Amino acid sequence: MTMCERQWLFFSEMKAQDSEFTYNIQVDDESRIRTLMWTNGRSKTQYHHFGDVITFDPTYKTNLYDMPFGLFVGVNNHFQSVLYAGVLMRDETEDTSKWIFDEFVKMMGGKKPITILIDQARAMEKAIEEVYPESTHRWCKWHVLKKAKENLGAHYTKKSDFRAEFHKLVHEMLTIDEFEDGWAALLDKYSLKTNPYLVQIYETRQKWAKPYFAGKFCARQTSTGRSESANHMLKQYVPPSCSMNLFVKQYNKLQFDREQEEGFQEKRTRLSHAVLKVNTSLEVHASKIYTRRMFEIFGGILYESGMYDVEEIIEKQKYIVTHQRAELCEKWFKCRFEVNVSNNLGYFSCICGLFEHMGMVCCHSL
Known part of the structure; x- marks a missing residue:
């Protein structure tokens, strides 16, 4: 039995355990595995909810086959990294990259990301331009x-x-x-x-420059750090010179452990009471709609808002928000921010762009 045949058999067994488990194998002219990609039902569900922004990093190399391994990674509502799919590849050419990015979308039900972050690899960059022409493509800062x-x-x-x-x-x-x-x-x-x-x-x-991505949703991500961290964690799970089957099994174990951490945060949000810092109606409302981790981030932003003075320029439409210690601000740190309001106080837009960038209201708008 060839390695490719063994892999088909192994994945068939995994699909029997998870009906949503999906995989595809690209072979060369000699029927050897050229590219191997897989995902499962849990990853598809996560991508459905949180797949607007993804990172992809293929820097980890396996020992047995000397094949680069890439991870599609996102961030969930607890601000944790989530694994969407794994890829083993023999090369990082433009054609291989096109196959990977196209196959990823197919596995995820056709939904393309709004934003994708990668390193400065020209082959991947050209592939993204062709496969995801409407997506925002950022280099890792x-x-x-x-x-x-x-x-x-x-x-x-x-x-x-x-x-x-x-x-x-x-x-x-x-x-x-x-x-x-x-x-x-x-x-x-x-x-x-x-x-x-x-x-x-x-x-x-x-x-890569921040101002050129104003208004682009990035889930607060500016680098491929989440993919790189997941690759680093995988090294702790995968023994040297392991078989391809064992590699995939250990990847699944890493994903299981990540899901356990997510389960803990879900339980923490559901059962524990948020600690209020200022006890305003705004903070109370936020404590009911945010997960605990996101509420903690919100709390820091709410606290920071107390350091700003507000000047109304156009009634209920335009405001200038100025830091109270403006004289201490350095040359390249802004101290004055313009906040525009629309939809009868229903939408606040600040020049800092934090809400558009990560979905969290900024201290200037607060």
Whole structure:
């Protein structure tokens, strides 16, 4: 029996245990496994609810077959990582990437993600443009910063002011004009206008710079960190030189353990009482509709809102919100935010874009 035949048999047994278990195998001209992808019923349900934003990272390599392993990962309503599908592949070419992204959507019932985050792999990027043409495609911000560290040498040491200012530019800029002005000022200050790496990433800024994703839902994700963390956890489950069948079994064990953690958070939300910090009607209402983890995040934002003063510009339509310690704000940190209100106080839109980015109302709107 060939390895491919053994894999078909193994997956058939798994499907007998879970009728929603789905898999597909792409073989080469010699009937050897080229790409192997699978998911299960629980993952499909999770994707149905939380699959608007996904990350994909194929950096983990298995020992026995030297095959890169990729994970499709999302985030649930407890702000936990959830596993959608696993992929073993012999190569990372554009054709293979197209097969993977197309097969993933088929397995998930046809729903395409709103936003997908990957690293700067050109083959995957071209495949996404063809398979998910309407999805927002973002580069992992962590990879951009990692490559900056590798390419900028002495400019990027912890003792350098450039490093701190570059990070502010990447993390804090809210509008395109702010980013463009800040970028020009930074390169002028440190005489880096002709630096090859900075020229290159500036030309591709629409793929990673925060202002260019204003209004795009990302579930607060800006990197493939959740996929990478799941890959790291999988290493603790998979023994060296394990068989492909055992690899898949251990992947399922990792997923089971993640589901146990989710079950704990579900029980915590259902049975425990939220701890109120300010005891306003707004906070009480939030405690009833948010999961405990999201309510804890909301509590921090609500507390932060107390540091802002509000000026009404147009009655019930436009407000300017200013930090009470505006004089302490540094050059590239905003202290004034415009909040627009519509639908008879039914919708608040702030220039910071937090609600559009992660679905949580910002401190300026609060």
